[in-house]
Amino acid sequence: MNELIEPEVAERVLRRALAGGGEFAEVFCERGAGLTLAIDESRIESVQSGASAGAGVRVLSGGTTYFAHVDGLDPDDLVRAAGEAAAALHAESAEPRPLRAEAVEPQPIALRPAEVPAERKAELLRELDARGRDAGPEISELTASYAEVRREIAVANSDGLLSGDDRTRVRIGVQAVARREGEVQTGSETLGGHRGFELLEDDAGAIAEAAAGKALTLLDAGPAPAGSMPVVIGGGFGGVLFHEMTGHGLEADHVQKGASVYAGKLGAQVAQPLLTAYDDGRMPNEWGSDSIDDEGIPTRKTMVIEDGRLTSFLYDRLTAARDGVAPTGNGRRESFRHLPVPRMTNTYIAPGDAEPEAIVAEVEKGFYAASFAGGQVDPATGDFVFGVSEGYLIEGGRVTRPCRGATLIGNCLEALLAIDAVGSDFEMKTGICGKAGQKVPVGTGQGHVRVRAMTVGGTEL
Amino acid sequence: MIELARHAVESTVAAGAGDAEAYASEDAGREVRAHGGAVESLTAATRRGIGVRAWIGKRAGYAYGTDLSGAGIRELAARAAETARIADEDEFAGPPKAPVRLMDPTGPKGAPERAGALDLSDGSIGEWGVDRIADLALGVERAAIEADARVAGVEQAVYADSAERIAIASSAGVEAEYERTSCYGYTQALAEGEGARETGLGFGLGRGPAALDPEEIGREAAARATEMIGAGKPSSRGCPVVLDATVAASFVALIGRALGADAVQRGRSPFAELAGKAVADEAFVVHDDGLDPEGPDSSPVDSEGTPRCRLPLIEDGTLRTFLYDTYTARRAGTVSTGSASRGGYRSQPSVGASNLLVATGQLDLEGLLAEAGDGVLVTDVAGLHSGVNPVTGVFSVGASGLAIRGGETAEPLREFTIASDLVSMLKAVRATGSAARWVPFGGSVHTPPLLIGEMTVAGS
Numbered sequence: 071m072n073e074l075i076e077p078e079v080a081e082r083v084l085r086r087a088l089a090g091g092g093e094f095a096e097v098f099c100e101r102g103a104g105l106t107l108a109i110d111e112s113r114i115e116s117v118q119s120g121a122s123a124g125a126g127v128r129v130l131s132g133g134t135t136y137f138a139h140v141d142g143l144d145p146d147d148l149v150r151a152a153g154e155a156a157a158a159l160h161a162e163s164a165e166p167r168p169l170r171a172e173a174v175e176p177q178p179i180a181l182r183p184a185e186v187p188a189e190r191k192a193e194l195l196r197e198l199d200a201r202g203r204d205a206g207p208e209i210s211e212l213t214a215s216y217a218e219v220r221r222e223i224a225v226a227n228s229d230g231l232l233s234g235d236d237r238t239r240v241r242i243g244v245q246a247v248a249r250r251e252g253e254v255q256t257g258s259e260t261l262g263g264h265r266g267f268e269l270l271e272d273d274a275g276a277i278a279e280a281a282a283g284k285a286l287t288l289l290d291a292g293p294a295p296a297g298s299m300p301v302v303i304g305g306g307f308g309g310v311l312f313h314e315m316t317g318h319g320l321e322a323d324h325v326q327k328g329a330s331v332y333a334g335k336l337g338a339q340v341a342q343p344l345l346t347a348y349d350d351g352r353m354p355n356e357w358g359s360d361s362i363d364d365e366g367i368p369t370r371k372t373m374v375i376e377d378g379r380l381t382s383f384l385y386d387r388l389t390a391a392r393d394g395v396a397p398t399g400n401g402r403r404e405s406f407r408h409l410p411v412p413r414m415t416n417t418y419i420a421p422g423d424a425e426p427e428a429i430v431a432e433v434e435k436g437f438y439a440a441s442f443a444g445g446q447v448d449p450a451t452g453d454f455v456f457g458v459s460e461g462y463l464i465e466g467g468r469v470t471r472p473c474r475g476a477t478l479i480g481n482c483l484e485a486l487l488a489i490d491a492v493g494s495d496f497e498m499k500t501g502i503c504g505k506a507g508q509k510v511p512v513g514t515g516q517g518h519v520r521v522r523a524m525t526v527g528g529t530e531l
Numbered sequence: 532m533i534e535l536a537r538h539a540v541e542s543t544v545a546a547g548a549g550d551a552e553a554y555a556s557e558d559a560g561r562e563v564r565a566h567g568g569a570v571e572s573l574t575a576a577t578r579r580g581i582g583v584r585a586w587i588g589k590r591a592g593y594a595y596g597t598d599l600s601g602a603g604i605r606e607l608a609a610r611a612a613e614t615a616r617i618a619d620e621d622e623f624a625g626p627p628k629a630p631v632r633l634m635d636p637t638g639p640k641g642a643p644e645r646a647g648a649l650d651l652s653d654g655s656i657g658e659w660g661v662d663r664i665a666d667l668a669l670g671v672e673r674a675a676i677e678a679d680a681r682v683a684g685v686e687q688a689v690y691a692d693s694a695e696r697i698a699i700a701s702s703a704g705v706e707a708e709y710e711r712t713s714c715y716g717y718t719q720a721l722a723e724g725e726g727a728r729e730t731g732l733g734f735g736l737g738r739g740p741a742a743l744d745p746e747e748i749g750r751e752a753a754a755r756a757t758e759m760i761g762a763g764k765p766s767s768r769g770c771p772v773v774l775d776a777t778v779a780a781s782f783v784a785l786i787g788r789a790l791g792a793d794a795v796q797r798g799r800s801p802f803a804e805l806a807g808k809a810v811a812d813e814a815f816v817v818h819d820d821g822l823d824p825e826g827p828d829s830s831p832v833d834s835e836g837t838p839r840c841r842l843p844l845i846e847d848g849t850l851r852t853f854l855y856d857t858y859t860a861r862r863a864g865t866v867s868t869g870s871a872s873r874g875g876y877r878s879q880p881s882v883g884a885s886n887l888l889v890a891t892g893q894l895d896l897e898g899l900l901a902e903a904g905d906g907v908l909v910t911d912v913a914g915l916h917s918g919v920n921p922v923t924g925v926f927s928v929g930a931s932g933l934a935i936r937g938g939e940t941a942e943p944l945r946e947f948t949i950a951s952d953l954v955s956m957l958k959a960v961r962a963t964g965s966a967a968r969w970v971p972f973g974g975s976v977h978t979p980p981l982l983i984g985e986m987t988v989a990g991s
């Protein structure tokens with residue numbers, strides 16, 4: 071347990087929060103500190119140090135959530151926030167249960183980033199810059215960034231829970247620009263984890279070469295095809311496709327409002343039997359992992375699709391209570407300034423039987439989306455769109471020339487059912503997911519996957 | 532607030548910085564989320580924080596914090612100075628010189644009169660209690676449902692407001708302080724028909740709740756959702772495309788970002804080599820105006836204290852100027868255009884547009900459709916953050932909308948992409964609509980619908 075809030079203070083806050091009645095009250099405390107720096111034009115710049123602390127108090131009463139948050143962790147301010155949250159409640163007071171502290175094992179951190187001299191972080195960026203630029207004379211620009219953040223949290227609620235977590239994350243990213251005459255292409259790569267600086271000690275500079283390599287390859291790109299065709303999705307960040315087109319629709323808040331295409335489909339065959347998928351917030355030191363969620367529920371591995379059948383949604387406390395099930399440890403929030411909502415952690419398609427080469431070899435004419443720039447989905451309709459950052463034509467069972475500016479669009483129910491091969495390779499990548507105005511770190515993963523038919527939105531008709 | 536900012540500046544200089552600038556902000560905000568005829572959540576929040584830029588010689592650093600006690604400010608000042616020591620030297624780094632003192636009650640000499648007359652606060656925020664704003668959110672949901680029997684519900688109806696006060700001070704003599712209020716309401720309606728579900732967004736914004744019309748927001752959401760029922764894919768082709776105001780605004784915001792001098796100087800803008808050159812059809816005219824009385828992003832000064840102004844960006848088909856903050860202006864040997872923007876005390880200032888205003892034309896939407904003849908009316912785009920190459924301006928984004936046939940709207944269309952590049956698109960503008968609206972997606976933009984002569988539509 072950390073020292074963010076004394077149990078006596080937490081009890082006072084919860085009592086004040088329930089002074090006007092309510093079924094449930096919670097106080098969420100957080101202290102964060104971070105450092106970011108970047109290299110651009112081979113110069114270390116944008117060095118930024120941040121520190122913040124604050125708390126959010128919520129009260130649930132009759133289906134309504136009352137929420138207030140304050141900066142700082144002064145006990146009087148927390149009690150005042152509780153009063154503000156409860157300001158509209160005038161029923162008889164309710165009594166919080168006595169608090170009992172939960173023992174939580176945070177993710178292991180070997181080398182605390184804050185204890186690493188800043189000069190080493192700057193040196194790492196210089197190495198990324200040099201290695202990326204050395205990849206070829208056509209690399210004209212390169213930017214790289216380093217970010218570390220430590221968030222200590224504590225949660226106490228009127229059910230008697232008192233828990234906490236200590237989270238440290240580091241992440242580096244590289245974006246390279248390659249030019250040849252009028253042609254300009256970019257390539258990027260990231261590396262991150264719920265881990266300390268040790269993550270970056272094992273040849274982190276390789277991502278600079280990978281980013282530069284993508285940009286250089288794309289210099290030879292031709293226009294992307296337009297139309298419906300078989301699409302092979304790359305491993306790793308290719309998993310963002312599953313995250314967007316299926317993962318969001320499994321978040322229980324969307325489901326309960328009927329705003330998910332997966333509403334009412336529990337137990338239904340939503341994919342071919344060759345597909346099994348998980349959301350796992352416990353993967354050791356993975357980017358999207360935490361020991362507990364932001365409501366104090368231990369994270370866990372949830373099977374969401376088993377042999378093509380939909381087996382579970384992803385729940386926070388509120389949506390789990392509505393469905394009469396146990397929360398799955400997916401109640402996450404960007405900070406104390408936000409209410410928790412059901413969110414993915416690390417979401418992935420489990421490795422299948424197919425060799426990646428064989429998946430491509432069976433395609434006569436198609437498209438290979440090796441990596442994405444990002445994507446978006448409307449969970450209610452299932453319509454999605456993805457920007458392809460690295461794409462190639464597939465001709466005669468082989469990956470041939472690179473393509474620029476391709477987009478994949480489709481509908482998730484159809485596209486998920488159309489996955490007809492899942493590769494035996496597997497890789498996890500890091501992402502930042504936005505929902506309801508909140509950004510949280512998420513992991514995405516899979517091996518190579520093939521979609522029988524999908525619309526590629528290029529310019530070559 | 533200004534005292535706090537001054538104190539942070541002094542502390543940072545005492546911590547070893549040659550120069551310092553502090554940006555302090557405080558805001559009180561409320562948010563109501565309604566669903567199913569009931570209030571789902573009610574949030575009350577106050578936020579206070581300060582961000583400090585420190586310069587040591589030609590090195591610049593930044594730190595922010597929320598602990599505003601004496602000890603907290605000292606610790607923040609020390610961190611700010613420390614970050615400056617980590618950075619490499621940059622010959623253009625340095626604080627903005629104070630051009631005017633906007634707090635001077637006699638009025639700054641030569642400062643734009645419009646800045647002095649700018650009233651950014653609406654008292655109705657303070658007058659509307661929680662019950663009344665909750666009714667507003669519930670009214671939005673009700674209006675959406677009552678507008679059309681095919682509307683099955685809304686995902687959420689949201690009202691939010693905020694009242695903020697911002698103060699900026701620097702060791703180079705900048706001092707500015709102002710207040711601003713803002714609010715918005717929106718809902719996402721769900722319509723059902725022909726075995727499928729469609730969504731539609733309705734929204735409104737203003738400086739206070741009195742400026743919002745819940746009926747109009749709800750009706751817009753319902754109309755946008757129901758008109759999509761039965762949508763199919765268009766055939767792939769090149770054809771005229773009409774972008775409605777919300778879609779046009781998303782593209783204009785992207786263009787505003789590409790016109791920032793930072794992207795230009797670092798060779799990461801499709802407009803980098805095009806200053807003074809033809810970049811658009813003459814029908815397309817866009818200004819940046821940080822002093823527009825109705826502009827959501829209006830303020831007397833930018834986020835490093837430089838006065839805002841009105842700038843022609845693209846006029847007579849020609850790219851007139853880029854947007855500059857102090858750093859990029861020094862680098863280009865020019866003066867700041869008052870275009871330093873920031874997301875709040877937690878981010879350092881960088882170049883950004885304020886309010887982008889696209890000039891209106893002669894034709895209403897029906898007129899634009901008639902002019903298009905056969906093509907596509909795009910009413911929504913998705914994937915702008917991943918589908919546009921910021922360096923080249925080449926884009927391919929997901930879209931939905933309505934077919935245009937014989938100069939009128941026909942069947943709904945979904946799951947297609949529109950592709951082009953930003954400059955080609957601007958050169959292909961054939962006409963702009965006569966009615967503009969404020970759209971807050973990815974920036975603050977006031978634009979009418981746009982008719983683009985030809986774009987690639989990829990569907991089936």
